[in-house]
Amino acid sequence: MTTPFELALRAEQLGRIGRIPDAERAAREAVALEPQDPRLLGTLSSTLLLAKRYDEGLAAAEAACASGPELERSHRLRALHLSMLGRHAEAVQAGYASVSIAPEEPAAAHGYAKVLQRAGRAVDAVQVARRVVELDPDSAAAHLLLADCASDLKDKAHRELARAEYEATLRIDPENAAAKHDLALLDARSRRPAQALAGLIQAGRLDPTMPEVMRTVVVVLWQLSWRLRMWLFVATLFTLGASLSSATGARVSAGIVLLLTAGLVWWTVRDLPRQTWPVVSRAVRTDRPLTLTYAALALCLLLYLGALASGFGVMVTGVWIVLIALGWLALGVRAFRR
Amino acid sequence: MTDPLLTSLLAAVEAAPADVPLRLHVAELLLARGRGPEALHHCSTALGQAPGDPAALALLQRVTAALARPDVNPDTRPLPVVPKTPPTAPFPVRSLPEPTADDPATFDWAHAEDQVADISPEPAFVSGDPVTEEVEQAVRPDVRLADVGGMEQVKERLELSFLGPMRNPEMARAFGKGLGGGLLLYGPPGCGKTFLARAVAGELGASFTEIGISDVLDMWTGSSEKNLSAIFAAARRKAPHVLFFDEVDALGQKRSHLTHSSSLRNTVNTLLAEMDSLSGRNDGVYVLGATNHPWDVDSALRRPGRFDRMLLVLPPDEGARAAILRHHLEKRPVEGIDLGKLVKATEHFSGADLTHVCDTAAERALADSMRTGQVRPLTMKDLQAALKEVQPSTGPWFATARNVALFANQDGTYDDLAAYLKKNRRL
Numbered sequence: 166m167t168t169p170f171e172l173a174l175r176a177e178q179l180g181r182i183g184r185i186p187d188a189e190r191a192a193r194e195a196v197a198l199e200p201q202d203p204r205l206l207g208t209l210s211s212t213l214l215l216a217k218r219y220d221e222g223l224a225a226a227e228a229a230c231a232s233g234p235e236l237e238r239s240h241r242l243r244a245l246h247l248s249m250l251g252r253h254a255e256a257v258q259a260g261y262a263s264v265s266i267a268p269e270e271p272a273a274a275h276g277y278a279k280v281l282q283r284a285g286r287a288v289d290a291v292q293v294a295r296r297v298v299e300l301d302p303d304s305a306a307a308h309l310l311l312a313d314c315a316s317d318l319k320d321k322a323h324r325e326l327a328r329a330e331y332e333a334t335l336r337i338d339p340e341n342a343a344a345k346h347d348l349a350l351l352d353a354r355s356r357r358p359a360q361a362l363a364g365l366i367q368a369g370r371l372d373p374t375m376p377e378v379m380r381t382v383v384v385v386l387w388q389l390s391w392r393l394r395m396w397l398f399v400a401t402l403f404t405l406g407a408s409l410s411s412a413t414g415a416r417v418s419a420g421i422v423l424l425l426t427a428g429l430v431w432w433t434v435r436d437l438p439r440q441t442w443p444v445v446s447r448a449v450r451t452d453r454p455l456t457l458t459y460a461a462l463a464l465c466l467l468l469y470l471g472a473l474a475s476g477f478g479v480m481v482t483g484v485w486i487v488l489i490a491l492g493w494l495a496l497g498v499r500a501f502r503r
Numbered sequence: 504m505t506d507p508l509l510t511s512l513l514a515a516v517e518a519a520p521a522d523v524p525l526r527l528h529v530a531e532l533l534l535a536r537g538r539g540p541e542a543l544h545h546c547s548t549a550l551g552q553a554p555g556d557p558a559a560l561a562l563l564q565r566v567t568a569a570l571a572r573p574d575v576n577p578d579t580r581p582l583p584v585v586p587k588t589p590p591t592a593p594f595p596v597r598s599l600p601e602p603t604a605d606d607p608a609t610f611d612w613a614h615a616e617d618q619v620a621d622i623s624p625e626p627a628f629v630s631g632d633p634v635t636e637e638v639e640q641a642v643r644p645d646v647r648l649a650d651v652g653g654m655e656q657v658k659e660r661l662e663l664s665f666l667g668p669m670r671n672p673e674m675a676r677a678f679g680k681g682l683g684g685g686l687l688l689y690g691p692p693g694c695g696k697t698f699l700a701r702a703v704a705g706e707l708g709a710s711f712t713e714i715g716i717s718d719v720l721d722m723w724t725g726s727s728e729k730n731l732s733a734i735f736a737a738a739r740r741k742a743p744h745v746l747f748f749d750e751v752d753a754l755g756q757k758r759s760h761l762t763h764s765s766s767l768r769n770t771v772n773t774l775l776a777e778m779d780s781l782s783g784r785n786d787g788v789y790v791l792g793a794t795n796h797p798w799d800v801d802s803a804l805r806r807p808g809r810f811d812r813m814l815l816v817l818p819p820d821e822g823a824r825a826a827i828l829r830h831h832l833e834k835r836p837v838e839g840i841d842l843g844k845l846v847k848a849t850e851h852f853s854g855a856d857l858t859h860v861c862d863t864a865a866e867r868a869l870a871d872s873m874r875t876g877q878v879r880p881l882t883m884k885d886l887q888a889a890l891k892e893v894q895p896s897t898g899p900w901f902a903t904a905r906n907v908a909l910f911a912n913q914d915g916t917y918d919d920l921a922a923y924l925k926k927n928r929r930l
Contacts, residue, residue, distance in 0.1 A: 175722045178722055179716075182753045184716065184750075340757070340759040369906065369911070370910050373903070373907040373909075373910045374798065374799075374907075378906070379906065443909055444910065
């Protein structure tokens, strides 16, 4: 006959390979045999955390805390469930209890840092995450945690720390898709869209099941569209000024703008892998406002081509109209998506 | 009393344990001196070293007869003549002398079996291994590819890439195509991968065992690896045999995902080592796998000699859907069913979804019948109502598959999938 301890081990093992329903079944069988055992309740709670069933998981964690208050894991699980349920104050208290019981346990500190991060206490989270790295310096997860906590802070020092820690994560585990993705996100925030796109393609290759990758690609493409809009806004001023004197001036300025635009685009995308294009195309088609934005930008370039061909410089005032409309669209999208 | 001749001969046997004639001679002497059990031991050892040796077989019969009748003095019985030259017949037993009154052939085996019929012996010192036993007792499935409704493209690709070379090994070799390696079936859940695997076994004329993760994974360190090795060893003994690993992404998960579990990583390593057909150990063992997440499978498992062929098993096409719906409706009271219309309305439904639709419709008709007390046949109305309730379950799979085709198809592994997605405007 299988003992509850064996069933719990099996549940942990099944959880590790992503067989959550089977893991839950094994954990529940174990708890049914020894309903008061805090370790078994902890296993069930941890399985429910993987299953994202936080209410039930919290109940199991609280039962585990009641049966064995001396066990660090029960408090950690309780903290994590509370945090996922948005009960941050209680979560931080429970996380603190877990690190008080086992101050040298990296998992306890890891859980506490996560809870602090989710509670919006980024500085404290970074401090605890530093402790996790001290306790377990060879763990990719520890470095990733510190990087993620540091990237929540906007100052340069923390951004640099985040970058260094993402790189450390990837040195230990080169196939860590999450680190690759988060580093790309950091690149996007640091206004380096080309690097961000390249990083996202690599992250997608490492773990194509991550839905965040496509979402971040869309964010980067919005960023690129904003750059292009700003450039065209300034360029239109220049073209209008030049076209006041003569048709030749309009033609020359429109030609220069088109050449510089092409140069800027080439400069931005020169290092991107070929595989980027289907992804970009898909991302543009997925997001309707983005599709509209890029279609409108293409129209702006057509207006410039028209000015180049006809010498009729006033034509580019149409670009301003388009850009103003796009500005309103971007504001609307931003407000709606926030 | 000690026998110097026998003592020296036993010492000689100990010095040269592989010398079968010497061992048989010693066994003869032991038998002649009434030391039957020892004779039996030497005889069995000799047979282990030279299976089918006629002299050893003849001696074994005499020893067992003597052991069965210990009261008879073995010295008084004539020794049977052992043929000097080995017989040419494939079964050496046939060349034994005709049974005599003293021969064990006259023993009433039927009566003896009746006497022990109610005893079911347990193997001593051996813990039962149900999976290995399952492999040992596996039978050839009756299902053939012709029994799979529709899915013509899948069947054609199976025939070309896997079954054809297996059936025409010489031709395959002439074209430089190896026969080793396994086949990985992938696609959305509930689309008949297991059924197809059975059909492949049926086509190959091989016995079939389905291995699930619970058959292999064990919580104790080292046990999962041991289970895997035992399964492969049993399959080699049972060759030709098809080993079908369901949910192979669980057993062969990317090792980079298993950094915190050395035990699971070792299981993947064992699977890699056991599957390596380039060593020639797996002749006659065909390894098939099925997964909904081929992108989670360790890339080493897809190298030559392992799962080097991949086959996309998509939701059933029109023909397959018609066959599945017909199968589920034929034993139920139905009226006015427009199969063509149903087939059109169930595009992207998996086989499991179609079953669900039929069951839901049947439940409606049954509930109505119970209310009125009269059997009301299942109609199109029930099926259309069921279709509103049951949505195709393949959607989330295709959402992930789209990302895979976009990001992870640089080597063309998922070209089939990308082509399908493009055709259906999902890419």
